[in-house]
Amino acid sequence: MQSLKGKKALITGGSRGIGRATALELAKEGGEVGLVARTENSFDVIRKELSQLGVKFAVAAADVSNETEVQHAVGKIEAELGAIDILINNAGVGASGSFMELSTDTWKKLLDINLMGMVYVTKAVLPSMIERNKGDIINISSMSGLKGTEGSSAYSASKFAVIGMSEGLMQEVRRHQIRVSVLTPSLVETDLTRDGDQRDPDRFTQPEDLAEYMVSLLKLEQRSFIKTSAIWATNPF
Numbered sequence: 001m002q003s004l005k006g007k008k009a010l011i012t013g014g015s016r017g018i019g020r021a022t023a024l025e026l027a028k029e030g031g032e033v034g035l036v037a038r039t040e041n042s043f044d045v046i047r048k049e050l051s052q053l054g055v056k057f058a059v060a061a062a063d064v065s066n067e068t069e070v071q072h073a074v075g076k077i078e079a080e081l082g083a084i085d086i087l088i089n090n091a092g093v094g095a096s097g098s099f100m101e102l103s104t105d106t107w108k109k110l111l112d113i114n115l116m117g118m119v120y121v122t123k124a125v126l127p128s129m130i131e132r133n134k135g136d137i138i139n140i141s142s143m144s145g146l147k148g149t150e151g152s153s154a155y156s157a158s159k160f161a162v163i164g165m166s167e168g169l170m171q172e173v174r175r176h177q178i179r180v181s182v183l184t185p186s187l188v189e190t191d192l193t194r195d196g197d198q199r200d201p202d203r204f205t206q207p208e209d210l211a212e213y214m215v216s217l218l219k220l221e222q223r224s225f226i227k228t229s230a231i232w233a234t235n236p237f
């Protein structure tokens, strides 16, 4: 197992839910975290939590679907923490409704955030990983990226795309000792699912479980290609 002490991790969507839990878990391991979310005040809670843990951290407000904002945010975080060792592409949004109910604007928004957001952030972080011949990238897809279901065609399409992008990227960067993992969680209890999902609460996993899993992956010594499918709760389909 390798230590994560002093490793610099950039987590998109780090203010709430899975991203917040992952930031705290990495901080407990001595990692330094850089967080991206859309608004400055969304960091209020996590700022306090990270300060209590006494770790170095940085935050930057940016919409991941805006490439210019992403470049500024990554630049700010790298200026404060240094070059990024670990990228967790986690920011994402959902949309439910039948194919005909979902407007083309909603389709574009989902693909812009859930797919292009990952592309912009990865493009901003990857050159320094390639230069240093090391790095870890974890992309958060979803079980909806493995199977489409009624009422979530746009979300599924965006999450299928994340898997395709991640698999292609893995093959390109493994020669630089950069690991790319793609996770496909099922239901996790966060703001994304809490309001809209009336299913049995026992079927939800907790963001902390996923965070622990990510940290255990990052601690592996293995420097080769990794493809991971983390299926957590009972199959919701």
Ligand SMILES: NC(=O)c1ccc[n+]([C@@H]2O[C@H](COP(=O)([O-])OP(=O)(O)OC[C@H]3O[C@@H](n4cnc5c(N)ncnc54)[C@H](OP(=O)(O)O)[C@@H]3O)[C@@H](O)[C@H]2O)c1
Residues within 6 Å of the ligand: 012, 013, 014, 015, 016, 017, 018, 019, 036, 037, 038, 039, 042, 062, 063, 064, 065, 090, 091, 092, 093, 094, 113, 117, 140, 141, 142, 143, 184, 185, 186, 187, 188, 189, 190, 191, 192, 193
């Ligand atoms: N919860 C689940 O059951 C589940 C299952 C499988 C996969 N996932 C995936 O896991 C990831 C995290 O989901 P979550 O459940 O933790 O959601 P969440 O609790 O709603 O948190 C989403 C995070 O992403 C940020 N965010 C959203 N849109 C953004 C944008 N355009 N630019 C920058 N930041 C943005 C949010 O902050 P702001 O709103 O302040 O920007 C927040 O920090 C998503 O990719 C989701 O698709 C979730």
